[in-house]
Amino acid sequence: MVGVFEYALAIGGIALCVSLTTSRRPNPPGNVSLPPVYGPWYLPYPIRGFLAMAKLGMDEDNFLLSLRRDYGPVVHLPWPLNQIFVLDGTLIHKVYGAPSSTLSFTAIRRKFQTIIFGSPWKISQGPGLARMFPVHAKGLANLRLDAPVERFTRIVQAKVAQLKEQIESLPEQAVEIPITKWVIDTMFEAATIGLFGEEFCERTLKAGLQQDFNRFDASFPLLAAEMIPMALYPLVPPIADGMKGREAMFSVLTQWVEDGLPGLDEGVIHDMAQMGLAEGYTSREIATLLLGDLWALQANAPYAASALLLYIVQSNILDQVREEIDALPKQSEDTSDPVVTLKTLASMPLVASCVQETVRLNTSSFSIRVVEKDFVLSASGEGGIFIPAGMRVVCITRVGHLMDELWGANPESWIGDRFLAEKQGDALSSKRSREMNGFGGGISICEGRHLATAELKSILTIILSNLDITPLKHVADPRIPIGPATANNVWKGLQPSRDLTRPGLGAFQFGASDVIARVTKRKSS
Ligand code: HEM
Numbered sequence: 001m002v003g004v005f006e007y008a009l010a011i012g013g014i015a016l017c018v019s020l021t022t023s024r025r026p027n028p029p030g031n032v033s034l035p036p037v038y039g040p041w042y043l044p045y046p047i048r049g050f051l052a053m054a055k056l057g058m059d060e061d062n063f064l065l066s067l068r069r070d071y072g073p074v075v076h077l078p079w080p081l082n083q084i085f086v087l088d089g090t091l092i093h094k095v096y097g098a099p100s101s102t103l104s105f106t107a108i109r110r111k112f113q114t115i116i117f118g119s120p121w122k123i124s125q126g127p128g129l130a131r132m133f134p135v136h137a138k139g140l141a142n143l144r145l146d147a148p149v150e151r152f153t154r155i156v157q158a159k160v161a162q163l164k165e166q167i168e169s170l171p172e173q174a175v176e177i178p179i180t181k182w183v184i185d186t187m188f189e190a191a192t193i194g195l196f197g198e199e200f201c202e203r204t205l206k207a208g209l210q211q212d213f214n215r216f217d218a219s220f221p222l223l224a225a226e227m228i229p230m231a232l233y234p235l236v237p238p239i240a241d242g243m244k245g246r247e248a249m250f251s252v253l254t255q256w257v258e259d260g261l262p263g264l265d266e267g268v269i270h271d272m273a274q275m276g277l278a279e280g281y282t283s284r285e286i287a288t289l290l291l292g293d294l295w296a297l298q299a300n301a302p303y304a305a306s307a308l309l310l311y312i313v314q315s316n317i318l319d320q321v322r323e324e325i326d327a328l329p330k331q332s333e334d335t336s337d338p339v340v341t342l343k344t345l346a347s348m349p350l351v352a353s354c355v356q357e358t359v360r361l362n363t364s365s366f367s368i369r370v371v372e373k374d375f376v377l378s379a380s381g382e383g384g385i386f387i388p389a390g391m392r393v394v395c396i397t398r399v400g401h402l403m404d405e406l407w408g409a410n411p412e413s414w415i416g417d418r419f420l421a422e423k424q425g426d427a428l429s430s431k432r433s434r435e436m437n438g439f440g441g442g443i444s445i446c447e448g449r450h451l452a453t454a455e456l457k458s459i460l461t462i463i464l465s466n467l468d469i470t471p472l473k474h475v476a477d478p479r480i481p482i483g484p485a486t487a488n489n490v491w492k493g494l495q496p497s498r499d500l501t502r503p504g505l506g507a508f509q510f511g512a513s514d515v516i517a518r519v520t521k522r523k524s525s
Helices: 006-023 044-059 058-072 089-097 105-116 129-141 147-168 179-196 196-207 209-224 230-235 237-258 268-278 283-299 303-315 318-326 349-361 395-402 426-435 449-466
Strands: 074-077 085-086 173-176 362-372 374-377 385-387 392-396 467-475 503-505 516-519
Touching: 044 058, 044 074, 044 516, 058 318, 058 362, 058 395, 074 230, 074 362, 074 449, 085 089, 089 362, 089 374, 089 392, 089 395, 105 129, 105 230, 105 283, 105 362, 129 426, 147 179, 147 196, 147 467, 147 516, 173 179, 179 196, 179 283, 179 318, 179 449, 179 516, 196 209, 209 237, 209 283, 209 503, 268 283, 283 303, 303 318, 303 349, 303 449, 303 467, 303 503, 318 349, 318 449, 318 516, 349 362, 349 449, 362 395, 374 426, 392 395, 395 449, 426 467, 449 467
Parallel strands: 085 392
Antiparallel strands: 074 085, 173 516, 362 392, 362 503, 374 385, 467 516
C-alpha cells in the first residue's frame, strides 16, 4: 500500500523537477532582456507561481495593479500558470497585431470548445470547425444584426410596457425592484429571442434554463483555468454542479436542433446549425457548438447593461443622455416611444461613450496567445522583451484600462463622456477608443461586440424613454467573495458588488448582489 510518506516524496519530486526545469531560462539574443519573474527571489519558481495564482484568485485588481507597479509592463508568472502577463496598452496592441504564425489563438479556442462546452475532441480538433469559424464571425458582423436587434428591442419594449402597467395599477404609482435582476432577466429573454428565436426561448423558460445556465456559468472560471482534467470533473463539486446545468442545456438545445430549429430561419445560429448538419454532426454535437454562443450571449452583456443603467441614472449627465435619446425619431405622432434600430442607435455619441466607459471600467479580459516562435515584445522597435516559443502570453486589459496615462487623472472613476469626441477632441477620443480593450482584441476579439453594444444602447434607450429609476439601497450576496468595481472604490453611487471569483472573464458579474430601485413612469420630458 502507498503511504503518506510515498505521496509526499512523489509530490516533492515533481515540485523539484518542475522547479529545476522551469528555473532554466533561455539566453535572449542581443539587446533584448527576459521578462522579470514574479515573486521573492529566494523562493523556488513553483512556490512563486502558486502565490501568484492565489493572489489573482483572491484580489484580482490589487494583484494586477501591483504587478505593473513592481515589475513594469511585462512579467513572467511561473508554473503552474507559466504565463507572461502583458500589462500595458501599447504592448497589448503589439500582441494583438502579431501574426498568428507567431502568436496563435486557434488551438486555445478549439481546446475550450471541448473542455468547457463539451464538444467531442474529433469535432473541436477537426476540419469542420475551421470552415465554421469565418462564417460565425461574419454572422455577428453589423450587417447581419438588424433582425436580432429588432427582436431584442421588441421584447425589451414589451417588458418595459408590463412594468409600466404594474406601476399604473398601484396606488403609489411606483414599484421597488431589484433593478439588476430585472435587467438581467429581461436581457436573458430578449437576447435569447434575438439570436435563437421565440420558440427556443419559450422552451428555455419552460425548462427553467436560466438557472441551469447560471450553474454552468459559475463553473466557468474553474473550467477555463484548465487545471482540472476532464476525467475529474464529476469529483469537483462546483464543476460537477456546472456539468448538471450544462447537461440540462444540452437536452433543450439537442431537441430543438432535432426538431429543425423551429422559430428561427436566419442568422448566425441558424447558419451554424445548418453547417453542423452538413458536416454530419449529430444534434447533440451541434448543441455543444450552440452552447458556446448561448454562453457568450448571456455571460457578459446583461451585467454590463445593468451597470450602465445604474451609472447613468446616478450621474450628472443623465439629462444630456435623455436629450440624445429624446432626439430619436418617434414611432408615431402620438407616442414618445423612439424608433430603435441599429441605425438610430448609431446616432447617439454620448450614449456610445457611456457604453465604452462602462465596458472599460467593468471588465477584465485576458486575451491568451500561444507563442509559436521566439518573439520580441517592444513598444518602439528598439530593444524589448524576449518571449521564447512554447510560452503563453496573456494580455491583461484591466491594468491598461486603470493605469495607462491616456485616461487622465481619474482612471478609476466612471466618466460617461470620457470617449466623446466633442468633449475630448477627435484625437484623444479615438486614441481612447483604440485602447479600450474590454472586448479583447486581434484574432480573438469578441465577435459579439457589435451586438452587445447595440443591446446595451437599446435597453438603455427604452428604459430611459419610459421610466424614472431611483436607486435606493444595496443588497449583498453572502455566498460569494465580493468587492467594489475597482480597487479604489471611487464611485459614490450605488452598484451591486463585483463577484471576485472570475478574474479575466469579461464583464463583472454580481452573484445575487443587487440594488433596490424605485421605478416610476417617466415624469420629465
Ligand atoms: C458587454 C458584453 C460583452 C463583453 C464585455 C464581451 C467580452 C468578450 C471577451 C473579453 C472575449 C475574449 C476576447 C479575447 O480573448 O481577446 C469575448 C469573446 C467572444 N464573445 Fe464576447 N463579450 C460581450 C458580449 C458578447 C455577445 C452579446 C456575444 C454574442 C454571441 C459575444 C460573442 C463572443 C464570441 C463568439 C467570442 C469568442 C471569439 C473567439 O473565440 O474568437 N460576446 N467576448
